[in-house]
Amino acid sequence: MVRFWDPTYQCFTFNQEDMTPTIEEYAALLRIDNVQLNKIYVKEPKPMTFKKKLMKLTGMNNTWAEKQIRKKNEVSCVPWFSLQELVQNHQDILKTVDLFALAIYRLIIFPKVLGHIEVAVMDFFKKSLSSCRRKG
Numbered sequence: 599m600v601r602f603w604d605p606t607y608q609c610f611t612f613n614q615e616d617m618t619p620t621i622e623e624y625a626a627l628l629r630i631d632n633v634q635l636n637k638i639y640v641k642e643p644k645p646m647t648f649k650k651k652l653m654k655l656t657g658m659n660n661t662w663a664e665k666q667i668r669k670k671n672e673v674s675c676v677p678w679f680s681l682q683e684l685v686q687n688h689q690d691i692l693k694t695v696d697l698f699a700l701a702i703y704r705l706i707i708f709p710k711v712l713g714h715i716e717v718a719v720m721d722f723f724k725k726s727l728s729s730c731r732r733k734g
Contacts, residue, residue: 619625655696657693676714678713681701703723
């Protein structure tokens with residue numbers, strides 16, 4: 599069953615057909631006896647902080663991220679030169695490609711953002727990157 603699970607859409611995919619388990623099936627799979635069928639179960643996503651977004655994008659640790667984050671006009675941002683250094687020296691080739699793509703976004707889509715990358719640019723980039731990976 600694990601092989602058919604699509605974590606992006608949180609459903610099973612069989613021959614181009616998407617199937618999601620019912621509450622009863624989840625209860626049986628997880629061996630939970632006290633599920634209330636007339637109750638709505640929702641897991642609210644926790645908002646990811648700028649530091650965590652930066653760590654996830656770059657693959658760097660907490661200490662590195664804390665040193666890089668600056669405030670510019672009350673907005674969290676990262677100096678471009680620190681990301682440029684990672685593009686040139688990162689050990690993980692996939693992270694290097696992601697950072698290089700972010701550099702292209704910065705130069706083409708946001709040319710007026712000088713010297714830094716704001717959280718809004720990273721959010722926009724992350725959404726675009728994840729949709730491209732889903733299609734690819």
